[in-house]
Each structure stands twice: as structure tokens, then as C-alpha cells.
Amino acid sequence: MTMLNATEARAKLYSLIDEAAETHQPIVIKGKRSNAVLLSEEDWNAINETLYLVSIPGMRESIMGGMATDTDECSKDLDW
Template sequence: MITVDVKEASEKLPALVENTITKHEPVLISGTNSNAILMAESDWRAMNETLHLLSAPGMRDTIQKGLSENLQSTSRKLNW
């Protein structure tokens, strides 16, 4: 992860944003009292979706079960 101070981030913001979007590498912006993270919107959305799914009771187990299921043995017809 790249780390820059607030002044440097301010001076290089367009380049930092472009690099963050294309390389999907967050940037730690260090401030006097606290820090912030610059990250691509798509990464932020994916992270929040993951957190949302994993916060649902039983969802983690359901996802793991689905990932280990043999696709040849699944039904192609939906029974809704």
C-alpha cells in the first residue's frame, strides 16, 4: 500500500486517483491526527457487498457449500 501525507496527496491527487483505479491499490493518506484511505469505488462497493453478505446469519456457510457443490449434479430447472 502506498502511503503519502496529506500535503503530498493534495499535490498528486489526480495521479493518485488514476493509479488507485487502474491498479486497485489503496493509498494510505496520513494526517496529523488520523489517517484516511483512498480506494477505487469498485473496490469499495465490492468490499461493502462482501461485508453485507457475511453479516447475514448463515450466509457464509451457504456460500461455502455452494462453492463446493458439483455443478454437474445441480438442476438446470428452477423450481420457483
């Protein structure tokens, strides 16, 4: 994980945005009063979607059950 201070981050902002998007790794920016984390928009959206899904009662268990199910046991017919 990349860590740098706010002055360094300011000087390299555009390259840090590219790095976060390409590597999907968070970048920690340390300030005098507090710290922040730079994430790609794609990663931020994925985090928010995950938080939303696990907030639905029973969804976490349903997902875990689906992950444990062998694909051969799944129906090949879809109700479209």
C-alpha cells in the first residue's frame, strides 16, 4: 500500500489517481491533522454495492449458500 504525506500527494495527484485505478490498491495520504485514503471510483462503487447487499436481511447467507453450491446443481433454465 502506498503511503505519502499531503505535500507529496498534491504534487503527484494525477499520477496517484492513475495508480489507484490501475492497481486497485488504496493510497494512504497522511496529513498533519488526519489521514485520508484515495481509492479508484470503481473500487469505491464496489465497496458501496457490497455494503448495500450485506445490509439486506438474509442476503449474506444467500450469497454464501450460492457460493457453496456446485454449478452442476444449478438450473440451466433461466426465467426471463
